[in-house]
Amino acid sequence: MKRVVSLAVLVTIVLGMSLLLALSGQSFYPSENLRWLAIVYLNTTYNPYLPDFTVRSPESVTAIVWDYRGLDTLYETTVFYLAIIAGLALGRGVKRLNQKPTDESGLSPIVKTVTKITGPMILAVAASIGLHGHLTPGGGFQGGATAAVVPVVFIVVFSSFYLLWKGVSSQRMLTLRSAGLIGIGLTSISLFLAGLLLGLPSYVFQNIAKAGSPLSMPYDVHGALLSGTLWWFNLFEFLAVSSGFTLAFIILMTPEAEEKW
Amino acid sequence: MIEELLVYTGLGLIALGAFAQLVSGIGVNRFRNFYLRLHAATIGSIWGCVYPIAGAGLVALGYKELGPYSTFMAGAAFVTSFLVLILSPAGSHALARAAHKTRQALVEPCVHDALDPSMCVRGGGS
Numbered sequence: 182m183k184r185v186v187s188l189a190v191l192v193t194i195v196l197g198m199s200l201l202l203a204l205s206g207q208s209f210y211p212s213e214n215l216r217w218l219a220i221v222y223l224n225t226t227y228n229p230y231l232p233d234f235t236v237r238s239p240e241s242v243t244a245i246v247w248d249y250r251g252l253d254t255l256y257e258t259t260v261f262y263l264a265i266i267a268g269l270a271l272g273r274g275v276k277r278l279n280q281k282p283t284d285e286s287g288l289s290p291i292v293k294t295v296t297k298i299t300g301p302m303i304l305a306v307a308a309s310i311g312l313h314g315h316l317t318p319g320g321g322f323q324g325g326a327t328a329a330v331v332p333v334v335f336i337v338v339f340s341s342f343y344l345l346w347k348g349v350s351s352q353r354m355l356t357l358r359s360a361g362l363i364g365i366g367l368t369s370i371s372l373f374l375a376g377l378l379l380g381l382p383s384y385v386f387q388n389i390a391k392a393g394s395p396l397s398m399p400y401d402v403h404g405a406l407l408s409g410t411l412w413w414f415n416l417f418e419f420l421a422v423s424s425g426f427t428l429a430f431i432i433l434m435t436p437e438a439e440e441k442w
Numbered sequence: 443m444i445e446e447l448l449v450y451t452g453l454g455l456i457a458l459g460a461f462a463q464l465v466s467g468i469g470v471n472r473f474r475n476f477y478l479r480l481h482a483a484t485i486g487s488i489w490g491c492v493y494p495i496a497g498a499g500l501v502a503l504g505y506k507e508l509g510p511y512s513t514f515m516a517g518a519a520f521v522t523s524f525l526v527l528i529l530s531p532a533g534s535h536a537l538a539r540a541a542h543k544t545r546q547a548l549v550e551p552c553v554h555d556a557l558d559p560s561m562c563v564r565g566g567g568s
Contacts, residue, residue: 288536295532299525 222249233392237400238315238408246320247414251386255369258418262362265425268432269355276438282340296338303331311419315408321418328419329426336434344431354428361421368413372396386410448504455497462489476547480534487530495523 226241236244311324376383390397398409469482499519550563
């Protein structure tokens with residue numbers, strides 16, 4: 182029986198691989214004939230010769246996500262915020278243990294030392310993914326999710342209470358998360374407010390000047406590209422997502438105090 | 443001259459890595475208990491990953507056709523090999539410690555177990 186099962190697994194793997202090989206030559210290569218919509222995006226995402234249409238970001242994915250269809254992404258962020266709020270609401274009124282972590286809790290000193298070295302490295306990579314989102318693949322959500330790896334690793338390696346004793350409490354994470362969301366909201370209406378003050382026509386979610394509304398976010402600082410609102414959106418999304426995931430992990434991984442009925 | 447030296451040193455390290463992966467594969471198949479097999483697997487990640495990646499960095503440093511990108515590639519290779527160097531032993535150490543502490547894997551066959559003699563199963567082995 183065992184031999185039949187292992188033979189069947191082997192045959193399935195071989196057939197699957199050959200199917201993949203046969204298909205990959207046919208349908209997995211992107212076609213050279215682009216649709217006109219894709220051509221419009223690729224031609225305008227960074228094009229100083231079309232100042233009324235460009236986003237001034239060489240990374241077209243971030244440009245689409247936060248500029249061409251920015252309102253959609255705003256609502257996605259809101260949905261994630263509400264999901265975290267729902268998670269908090271499920272665990273409301275639950276008393277959680279809060280003990281002082283000792284040297285004995287957690288894994289051995291070897292693992293702890295290596296974690297202390299690599300933790301800041303993960304944060305640096307996360308910041309690089311998040312804040313370069315308008316130049317290279319990545320962005321606020323991806324960077325924030327990478328940064329949220331650090332609290333998980335620290336909870337596993339040190340102790341469930343380590344973050345709380347270091348001052349990373351769920352209340353503070355909620356405050357940081359709300360600050361990130363408020364920042365996203367303010368960035369999206371900043372040019373609209375500026376237009377109201379200056380008496381110029383401008384839109385909500387406006388980034389670079391368009392025909393008929395001359396206001397434009399500053400898109401570079403001494404030659405370093407900021408791409409207008411994209412950098413700010415990525416920064417606030419990074420804060421919101423990293424603190425939101427940290428909040429969820431703290432709630433999921435801190436043990437509850439025993440309730441006496 | 444120095445470029446050739448870098449390239450040949452790098453290629454030597456890559457060849458060493460290939461040999462170490464072979465040794466590690468044989469060890470993982472042939473060793474008779476969990477801890478020995480873990481040791482063989484770690485040979486594959488230190489001798490078989492850290493040295494070849496550092497070797498690839500040396501090759502990139504000595505490869506003139508890459509132009510300014512050679513330092514980028516070499517830097518990335520050295521940082522990666524350093525990360526594997528500190529992370530892989532920590533991971534295998536945590537695995538072995540957890541398996542020994544929870545008594546999930548007995549030391550069998552065993553010569554001497556200083557941490558917990560009751561885990562030591564003399565002779566035997568499968």
